[in-house]
Amino acid sequence: MANIKFEIIEKIGTVSEGAKGWKKELNLISWNEREPKYDLRDWDEANEKMGKGVTLTKEELIRLKEILNGLDLA
Template sequence: MANLKFEIIEKIGTISEGAKGWKKELNLMSWNDRDPKYDLRDWDQDNEKMGKGITLSKDELIQLKELLNGMDL
């Protein structure tokens, strides 16, 4: 597996925490020195190991926010 370079530019918030200390976080991240995007995934306690997640552009995050605001929760 190729090395993956990442940098957490801004920690926006934690959505949940699992029993083993992994946290589902929303962060602004740069992957492989590219422009930052919003990223939602599980992280270990030291932000060194990660689970599968989803990366969104600002426009995609705005659209997701609109969808969520329209839901009756």
Template sequence: MADIKYDIVKEIGVLSENAKGWTKELNLISWNERDPKYDIREWSPEHEKMGKGVTITAEELKKLKDLLNGMESGIDY
């Protein structure tokens, strides 16, 4: 398997932290020296290991924000 290169261009914020110190974060990341995209995933302390996540463009992030803002009374289950 090829090495995955990443550069955390901007740390935007932490969404949560688990008991082992891993944090779920929203960051702007350049993957394999490509243009940066927004990324939500879990990271170990010091960002040396990562979990599975989702990477989205700025346009998709804006759409997600609009969808969340359009929710009337919080999260629907």
């Protein structure tokens, strides 16, 4: 498997933390030296190992926010 280069540009927030210390985080990340995108996935404590996640452009994140704002979660 090829090495994937990444740089966490901005740590936006932690959504949850698992029993083994892994955290589900929303970050702004540059993958393989490309334009940064918003990324939601699990990370180990040192941000060296990662789980599967989803990467979104700014436009996709805005649309997701609109969808979430429309939910009745009460």
